[in-house]
Amino acid sequence: MSVGLKKSPSNGCENLLTSDELQAKINEVRRLIGPLPEKLSIYCSDASISRYLWARAWNVKKATKMLKDSLKWRLAYKPEEIRWEDVAHEAETGKIYRSNSIDKHGRTVLVMRPSRQNSKSTKGQIKYLVYCMENAVLNLPPGQEQMVWLIDFEGFNLSNISVKVTRETAHVLQDHYPERLGVAILYNPPKFFEPFFTVVKPFLEPKTYNKVKFVYADDNNSKKIMEDLFDMDQLESAFGGNNNRGFDINEYAERMREDDKRMFSFWTRGNPPSATPEPALISASLDSINLESDSDASVNEKTNVSPSNQVEQEVVSSGEDILATDVSKNAT
Incomplete structure (x- = not known):
């Protein structure tokens, strides 16, 4: 190919x-x-x-x-114009960051720790997520288009689930970063998360669902999944590897500032910024594309796109009901 x-x-x-x-x-x-x-x-x-x-x-x-x-x-x-100083406050706890290492296929690895959420601003959370995605893409090697997500569920609880953030995250990732995900590792998810994921599963394309791997530290099959994907000497100890360095916000900030310089160079090809075209003219150019001339364009694209906001709301709400029931059962 x-x-x-x-x-x-x-x-x-x-x-x-x-x-x-x-x-x-x-x-x-x-x-x-x-x-x-x-x-x-x-x-x-x-x-x-x-x-x-x-x-x-x-x-x-x-x-x-x-x-x-x-x-x-x-x-x-303007995702390519977001800089570290714009989102540094969102990054302080290490809730999302690019790992120092890559997987065995050369893919960038994003580490996510939802329990370390430190912001109630949906706008701020999404902006930081977009910054991380752009940075991960910038660091992909030539010929590689996909990345890995390592999601650590340590300390995760019901308070970490936000309907609004979940919906907006799904919208941004599925609609504007298509086929960027190579594999998502859900590491040690709590039992109450599984029924929630079961509710969401029917709305995922099979190829997307197949990229999601539930991995447990005490399971031998899970250990093989990690060994097949990662160099265990480089993988963080939190995910069963031998690397004990962990996340250091000061070190990470320096890496990101250097990447910001590379980001600017990439999008300008090293040239001084030229006069910015009027957005109205560009928008008019994009709006002029005739997408409805082919009957295929009006076909319901359920099998190819993410669910509508209304359906997503229903799915997430149903998931929360199941979670509440599950937690109630466990409490009794």
Whole structure:
């Protein structure tokens, strides 16, 4: 596969198209999108477009619509312009950070510890998550498009579940970072989390659900999963590895400041910033794309997209009811 996602055991990406067929679809998406300002043009690399195609089962119209929505989001949110000083207060407890090490497939590893949440601001939490995602992508090696999430459930309880944050997180990750997840390790999740995840499961695409691995420290099969994915000498001891360094906010801040410099260089290609095109003109250009000329565009995309906000609300609410019941049973 000359372009597109790099195949790894966990992402399940198979060469369903020949290189020529995939390139033709990429070219068609790029034609439908049309001319773009520099940063958005940089974002629309062949590898990036192929991720949107993969997320929409190679349907050009649907992939173009998804990409167009992401471009509008990036134009308004400017994720590549978020800097460490903007989010440092959210990072203090180590609730999300990029690991010093990578997995055996060369993928960036994001460590997440939901019990260390230190903010009630949904806006602030999402901004920091976006910063971490952009940083993780920046540190991917050439040819690798996906990352690993290591989610540590130590100290996790019901108070760590937020419907609003969960919904917004799902929206941002699924709609604007398609096929970035290679595998998600849920490490030692408490029993009350499992019924909640069971409620959410039917709304996940099979390929997404297959990327989620429940791992327990006292389970031999789980140990093999970790050994197959990671160099145990580099893996943190909290996840069964031999690395006892842990998270140091001062050291991490220095790493992020250096990465911020690289981020600027990447998005400007080392050139001084040019005059910013008027957002209204760019938006008009994006809005001019005709996505409804093909009957496929109006088809309900349930199998390809995340659930609507209303359905997500119902799912999460149902999950919370199950959690409350489960906890009540355990208490008695």
